Amino acid sequence: MKVIVYLGTGGVGKTSVAASTAMAVAGTGAKALVLTTDPSLRLRTALGLADGITEQQVHLQDPNAGELWAALLDVRATLDEAVRLYAREGMEERILKHPIYAMIANSLAGMQELMAIERLDQLRQRGFDHIIVDTAPSRHAFEILDKPALFADFSSSRKVKLVGRTYRFVEGLGLNFIGKSALDVYAKAESILGVNLVRQILDFYSLFYPIAEGYARRAEKTVEMLRDPSITEFRVVTTPQKALRDAAFFIDALKERNFAVGTFCVNRAWLHPFPDSLPGGLAGEVLSWYKSVSDSHRAAVWRLRETYGSVVRDIQVFSELERDVDGISALERLAVQMHLNEPTAA
Amino acid sequence: MDPQSRITVVCGKGGVGKTTVSLALGLKHANRGRRVVIVSSHPLPELAIAVSLEGIATRFPVAAKNLFVVHLDPREMLQDIVKDNFPMQMMADAILNSSIFRNLVEVAPGLKEFYFLARLQELAERKAAAAGADGPDYEILIWDAPASGHFLTTLRAARAFDTFLSGPLAAAGAEMDRFFSNSANMEVLAVTPLEEMAITETIEMSESLKRDFQLRCSALILNLVSPLVTANENEIAEIQLTGESSPALRFAMDRGHLERERAAVIRGSIPAPQICVPRIREWSNDLDLLGKVGDWLSFPPGAEGRGTA
Numbered sequence: 001m002k003v004i005v006y007l008g009t010g011g012v013g014k015t016s017v018a019a020s021t022a023m024a025v026a027g028t029g030a031k032a033l034v035l036t037t038d039p040s041l042r043l044r045t046a047l048g049l050a051d052g053i054t055e056q057q058v059h060l061q062d063p064n065a066g067e068l069w070a071a072l073l074d075v076r077a078t079l080d081e082a083v084r085l086y087a088r089e090g091m092e093e094r095i096l097k098h099p100i101y102a103m104i105a106n107s108l109a110g111m112q113e114l115m116a117i118e119r120l121d122q123l124r125q126r127g128f129d130h131i132i133v134d135t136a137p138s139r140h141a142f143e144i145l146d147k148p149a150l151f152a153d154f155s156s157s158r159k160v161k162l163v164g165r166t167y168r169f170v171e172g173l174g175l176n177f178i179g180k181s182a183l184d185v186y187a188k189a190e191s192i193l194g195v196n197l198v199r200q201i202l203d204f205y206s207l208f209y210p211i212a213e214g215y216a217r218r219a220e221k222t223v224e225m226l227r228d229p230s231i232t233e234f235r236v237v238t239t240p241q242k243a244l245r246d247a248a249f250f251i252d253a254l255k256e257r258n259f260a261v262g263t264f265c266v267n268r269a270w271l272h273p274f275p276d277s278l279p280g281g282l283a284g285e286v287l288s289w290y291k292s293v294s295d296s297h298r299a300a301v302w303r304l305r306e307t308y309g310s311v312v313r314d315i316q317v318f319s320e321l322e323r324d325v326d327g328i329s330a331l332e333r334l335a336v337q338m339h340l341n342e343p344t345a346a
Numbered sequence: 347m348d349p350q351s352r353i354t355v356v357c358g359k360g361g362v363g364k365t366t367v368s369l370a371l372g373l374k375h376a377n378r379g380r381r382v383v384i385v386s387s388h389p390l391p392e393l394a395i396a397v398s399l400e401g402i403a404t405r406f407p408v409a410a411k412n413l414f415v416v417h418l419d420p421r422e423m424l425q426d427i428v429k430d431n432f433p434m435q436m437m438a439d440a441i442l443n444s445s446i447f448r449n450l451v452e453v454a455p456g457l458k459e460f461y462f463l464a465r466l467q468e469l470a471e472r473k474a475a476a477a478g479a480d481g482p483d484y485e486i487l488i489w490d491a492p493a494s495g496h497f498l499t500t501l502r503a504a505r506a507f508d509t510f511l512s513g514p515l516a517a518a519g520a521e522m523d524r525f526f527s528n529s530a531n532m533e534v535l536a537v538t539p540l541e542e543m544a545i546t547e548t549i550e551m552s553e554s555l556k557r558d559f560q561l562r563c564s565a566l567i568l569n570l571v572s573p574l575v576t577a578n579e580n581e582i583a584e585i586q587l588t589g590e591s592s593p594a595l596r597f598a599m600d601r602g603h604l605e606r607e608r609a610a611v612i613r614g615s616i617p618a619p620q621i622c623v624p625r626i627r628e629w630s631n632d633l634d635l636l637g638k639v640g641d642w643l644s645f646p647p648g649a650e651g652r653g654t655a
Binding site: 009010011012040041042099100102103104197200201242270272273274275279280281282283285286287289290291292293294320322 | 361457493506541592
C-alpha cells in the first residue's frame with residue numbers, strides 16, 4: 001500500500017489536487033481512496049460524499065480503470081465510533097454525555113488531525129492500493145504527526161490515571177477533598193484554571209483514558225507508517241504567489257521531523273497562450289492584466305526551481321482551470337496534467 | 347470603518363488575504379494619524395514584518411509612529427496568568443515547567459481561545475476607556491481573525507465555558523459571550539475572493555455569525571478580483587468586437603463572467619456593501635503592496651464610487 005499526504009495552506013486547491021491524484025492513480029488500474037477533510041459542495045456532490053464513517057465508490061467512465069473511492073473525515077462521527085468501539089463496559093453513555101466530551105467535540109479544529117490518524121488506521125485495513133490524504137487547510141497540518149504523541153502522553157501519564165482513579169473513588173464516597181490533597185500541581189492548576197474545569201477534565205479523562213490509550217497505540221502504528229518513505233510521500237500543494245514562502249516553511253518543517261520532502265505541486269498557474277500584440281480598450285486592459293499576473297507566475301515558478309529544485313523530489317505545475325473547478329470533469333482535466341510517480345524508498 | 351465599534355474584525359476563509367487586508371487597513375489609517383493596534387492569535391507571517399521594518403519610516407512616516415502589530419500568544423498569556431497567581435518566580439516556574447500543567451492546558455478544549463478572547467476584550471475596553479480620558483492610547487483595534495472555522499470556534503469558546511461548566515470561568519465566559527455577541531462592539535469585515543469555495547464558506551460564516559452571535563457583516567471585501575468585475579455590460583460587449591480570441595483572453599473572460607455571477611450570489615445572501623480589491627499587478631516590496639491594497643479600501647462602507655461593485 002502507498003500513502004500520499006497532501007499538505008498546504010488554505011485556498012491552494014489541495015482537495016482538488018488530492019482527488020485528481022486518486023483519479024489518476026485509479027486510471028492506472030489501482031484501487032485508490034481519497035480521504036478529504038473539507039470539500040466544496042460541488043466536489044462533495046461529484047464524489048458522492050456523505051457524513052459519517054463510510055466510504056463511497058465513485059463511478060469512472062473508463063472500463064479499464066481500477067476503483068476510485070472517496071471518504072469524508074467526519075470528526076464527530078469518527079470520535080463517537082472510537083468511543084463505541086473502545087469504551088469500557090457501561091461507560092459509553094457517560095462519556096458521550098460528559099460536558100468535556102461536548103467541549104472536545106465543539107473544538108473540532110484541534111480534533112481534526114487526531115481523527116485523521118484514527119480514520120487512516122481504520123482505512124488501512126480495507127485493501128486499498130493507494131490512500132491519498134487531504135489534510136486540514138493550515139500550516140498546522142503537521143499536528144497530524146505531532147498531536148497524537150501529545151495526547152497519548154497526557155492520557156497515559158501515570159498521575160492522570162492515579163488522580164482519575166482517586167477522583168472516582170472520592171466521588172463514590174461522596175467526599176470532595178481532591179483540591180486539598182497532596183497532588184500539589186492539581187491544586188495549583190485548580191486555583192488558576194478554576195476547580196470546576198480541572199475536576200471536569202480529570203473526571204472525563206478517568207473515563208476516557210482507555211480510549212485514549214487504545215488510540216495512542218493505534219496512532220503510533222499509523223505514524224510509523226507515515227514515517228516510512230517506501231510507503232508514504234508528503235507532497236505540498238501551493239500556488240505561484242505562495243510558492244516561495246510555502247517552500248521555505250514546509251521544507252523546514254518536514255526536515256525538522258525527519259521526513260523526506262516529496263513533490264511540490266504548484267497549482268492554479270496562469271499559463272495560457274498569449275497574443276503577440278495587444279488590442280486597445282478593455283480587451284487590451286484585460287489582456288495586459290492577465291499577462292502581468294501570468295508573468296509573475298512564471299517568474300515565481302522559475303525562482304522555485306532555482307532555489308529548491310535540488311531539494312524537493314519533483315516540481316509539477318498545474319494550469320488553473322477556467323470553469324467547473326470542482327466537478328468530476330475538472331478533476332479529470334487536472335489528473336491529465338499529472339505525471340505520476342510512485343513514492344520511492346530514497 | 348466605524349470608529350465607534352470597539353473591534354474591527356477581519357475574517358474569512360483560510361488563504362483569502364485576511365492578514366494582507368488587516369495590515370493594509372491598519373497602515374492606511376495609521377498613515378492618516380490614527381493610532382492603530384492590529385491583533386492576531388496566530389504567529390505573524392512574513393508580510394507583517396514589513397510594517398515593522400525601517401522602510402516604513404520613509405514611505406509612510408506618519409504610520410510608522412502610529413501602527414502597532416501584536417501577536418497574542420495563548421501560551422504566553424497563560425504564563426502571565428500563572429505569574430499573576432504565583433508572584434514567587436520559583437513557584438510560577440515550577441508550575442509552568444510541570445508537564446502535568448502543560449498537558450492540562452493542551453487538552454482542556456477551548457482554553458487557549460478563551461484566554462485570547464479575554465485579552466482581546468481587555469484591549470477593546472482599554473480603547474473605549476482611553477477615548478474618554480485625556481488622550482486615547484489607540485483609536486482603532488483590528489483583529490486579524492483566524493480562518494472562518496477556527497474563528498467561529500474561538501467565539502464559541504466563551505459560550506462553551508458558560509454552557510458546559512460552572513464556577514468563576516463559566517461566569518467569565520458568560521460575560522465574554524455577551525461582549526462578543528454585541529454588534530455595537532464588533533464591526534465585521536469579511537474578506538473573500540470570488541471563488542466558489544470561499545464564497546460558500548463566507549456565506550455560511552455570515553449566517554453562523556447572525557444566528558449564533560447576532561453579528562452582521564458591515565462590509566464584504568472582494569479580494570483579488572479581475573478588472574471585469576467592475577466593468578459594465580457595454581464595455582464587456584465591446585471586447586467581443588475586437589475579434590481577439592487568444593486562450594488568455596478566453597480564460598480571463600470566463601473568469602470575469604464567473605466572478606460577476608458569484609458577486610451577485612453573495613450580494614443575494616449577505617446584504618452588505620461590497621468593496622473590490624483587484625489583484626495588484628506590480629509591487630516593489632511588501633510595504634508597497636500593502637500601500638496599494640490600502641488604496642482600494644475606501645470606507646465608510648456604502649460609499650459609492652471607485653472599488654464598489
